[in-house]
Amino acid sequence: MFPETDTPAVLIDLDIAEANIDRFQAHCDQHMLKLRPHIKTHKLPMLAKRQIAAGAIGITCQKISEAEAMIADGGVEDVLITFNIIGDEKLRRLRALADKVRLSVVADNTATIDGLSSAFADADRPLTVLVECDTGAARCGVMTPQAAAELAAYIAEKPGLSFGGLMTYPPTGKAPAVQKWLTDAKTRIEALGLDVPVISSGGSPDMWQAQDVPVATEYRIGTYVYNDRSLQSRGVCTWDDCALSVLVTIVSVPDNTRAVVDAGSKVLTSDLLGLDGHGHVLGRPDIKVASLSEEHGVLTAPAINLKVGDRLRIVPNHACVVSNMMDHVQLIRGGSALGPQLVAARGKVW
């Protein structure tokens, strides 16, 4: 199994990734929803460009440094950063980024907006700022539609800024509540005489119900490009739709109920996402990825029937954090290895 590839390796099957991109683009097209993929999952400019070629309107990044890495080669012209940007150094880099691409950001507080305004007050073009809304996920975001309207008005009056609409990272499976919240906010903002050109929602778990929040104009989504055990367990995809797997070698078989592989939490990560065990062994559903230490993974089964030197492929619980662990992923198509690909935005947390 991929004898020319040393293990552990993160394999990306391009046939599957491209099919995932095209299938969800078709779904969004059918429902007249703009698609803005989040590059946090793949962190590869080549796949961002493939997403745009398929019809995406631009990309989503979480951090400025991710955006810098994704646009370096050209071919990506529209970036939304869904993060409160704080601090002089980041604002300086954000301003430089705005000279290169069509840029928008989000904010959920006046301190962030004041900083953005200071940085862009003398810019040729205003920076587009969306209000981040907490529609139930309890992470960032203003907590009421009225607070969203007040912050929209605050942005609209600030030098250097343009109010761009609403953005939410919604709770899973709560489309009616999200629809109600965003519609209420939109109505209040329009009553102030402001347009709400964009309403951005998203999330892979609800991807096939993206149309159930019809007030939204665009959908942000990351994991769908690779899929993973978490999405398979939710019925969002099948194992055949999983483009990312970790190629491992059996390094020890202490007895026939246990085998140890050369990938631990420094490759597969400790993300559980509510699941039991640390991944799915392709073709061996009887095996449990029972525990991880940093560089070892312990597999258990009633009869493991593996020998030292055997290779397996493990679909991890959470693809987005695994592709971030390696400097290079290994591209494949079906059974053929195509070679390593630099993960350009790996480790870009600033």
Added chain:
Amino acid sequence: MFPETDTPAVLIDLDIAEANIDRFQAHCDQHMLKLRPHIKTHKLPMLAKRQIAAGAIGITCQKISEAEAMIADGGVEDVLITFNIIGDEKLRRLRALADKVRLSVVADNTATIDGLSSAFADADRPLTVLVECDTGAARCGVMTPQAAAELAAYIAEKPGLSFGGLMTYPPTGKAPAVQKWLTDAKTRIEALGLDVPVISSGGSPDMWQAQDVPVATEYRIGTYVYNDRSLQSRGVCTWDDCALSVLVTIVSVPDNTRAVVDAGSKVLTSDLLGLDGHGHVLGRPDIKVASLSEEHGVLTAPAINLKVGDRLRIVPNHACVVSNMMDHVQLIRGGSALGPQLVAARGKVW
């Protein structure tokens, strides 16, 4: 708080790290135990050299690529790799490594030993191979003292190899059982007419009881250089002994029970190590690091009393995986920033 350092940043306080190195070296010296630090925690050649300068006999690595990164600058001359090395590419690199340093490895199975022997059969010096023993941790290792003796004899007869002794990654808090297991194995091997020059045990949780396995000749330990919330919770260290912390900025305060910081699982990792929450906020024991998404951390408290732009330092649950997330850590001494340091062995999983 470190205004010249952008966040999120992994801070390493060298005063604390050096004190940790010296204190445990003194403990080992007092108990006539050789110390062989595991570099998995810091992955920095500068700290490996500091450990050797303090009295360590060499270093432990888990992977060949870690060892390659650690010896590149010189100053490290003795390396034990505590992993079954499998496959032609790794054996080729292992052979090259053996030309540069005094090298030993471990094995728990004949397939691994056969590969090592093939690679070293025509070498000028034999490769030292220790038998890895499962004394209760249920990861790698032969499962009985008799199996250890048989594998020792197997190594001793193989061209290109030299039997180097026993190695175990012991279960925590089980010193009497580990002592009994290793003594039994040593007796059986000596009965075959073989010397057992090294018996290597280790682990940070039991570090202050390292002497409780007197049959062991050397101790391997990684986390002690930085310490972390896991070791603090076990009473092994205090917060003042924690050399690694994550500097974060508050980016959102939705209400006075919740604040969001700019570090999530792509910095702090999802390692729980049995703990509740994802880290300890220095100086604010009332705050819980309640949840992480990839780039956000959610803090909760009855009265959080933080504002956007404030900075905090978080001691993570598990230091070893956090220093592996960033290309650079930021060195500090007390309150002064010294600048970035490349994490030379970050992501070296081959």
